[in-house]
Amino acid sequence: MTGERQLKKVSEYLFLWALGGTIYYEFEMIFRGFSHWSMFVLGGICLCFIAWQGKMVHWRDALWRQMVRCVIFVAAGEFFTGIIVNKWLRLNVWDYSDQPMQLFGQICVPFLIIFSGLCVIGIFLSSFLLHILYGEEKPSFHIL
Template sequence: MYVLGGICFVFFYIQGESMGWQEPVWKQTLRCTVFVTAGEFITGIIVNKWLHYSVWDYSQMPLQVFGQICVPFMIVFSGLSVLGIFLSGYLAFYLYKEVKPSYHIL
């Protein structure tokens, strides 16, 4: 999961930078939430189903798919995606002198 978290954080930056940080935050959040959820599903199938590590199990949660993803955690990941989008943009600006991100709500 740590590897997936790092991959997702890099995705947050790449998707924002590739659009010049001009897309509305809600579109970036939607894109990142889908990416994170897809990554969690793929990682869950590999880690929990194939390797039998039983790291997490959402089978008791509402609106779940194969016990690997569920809507309540997708909502949580959307909030974390917003934080990741802002953090990745400003870290790139302050640490690597990239273009300063300008965020738009609509």
Template sequence: MMKQILKYLFLWLVGGFIYIGMEVILRGRSHWTMFTLGGICFVVLGLINEWIPWQISLFKQMFFGMLIITFLELLTGCVVNIWLGWNVWDYSGMTGNIMGQICPQFSLIWFWVSGVGIILDDWLRYWLFKEKCPRYTIL
């Protein structure tokens, strides 16, 4: 049980640091809530293969990842931006946005980011935690 907790804590930290790093590089700033969200997204992306079989194509996994990240971004945005009023991000100027918290343009980015996250998680699990060797069907 403790090994599982440490594994998911490690994966959460990896996802958090990667997400914060991406934001700092692309936006020049970030917020601690994005570390938390990035870690959660990374762990959940890694669980996709626990919920659906490996035989599903990587593109379908990426689509599910995009939906999951977009949903978690909406949920987090509603809490930190609307409810708490911290104004961590605002997509209200983007076409097709929902409540200024999500937009199709970023969902498309999450599609590609989820692919990187899924593959990285799979290989970390294989190398560090001796889980199944990843194998992929692209389409």
């Protein structure tokens, strides 16, 4: 890989990380009234994964399949971040203990449903931004 191409990839992922972090942080500020820097970091990592997985399949996998991959990644990221931030560091950023179908208060099914919608938005957003801003492959989506 040439130096120019490597720089382009770094630029793409830094852009996606900052955008994903900002969107998720602001999402929490609007709906919860507060957030934490760890949510910025996690939101950025999640948007980078969303773009990466789409690029790996050239945005041609069924949308539902991409969404499932992304939700699994987001759930794992939220769980491990929660274990570190909430349990080990005791920062108590969130607690889903009062939610149905939760695991150690770090993830729960109702929020995974919300995250699935955010993942679909992330798939569309990252694919079109990478195409428009960086000249990446034009996305082509289908439901099934």
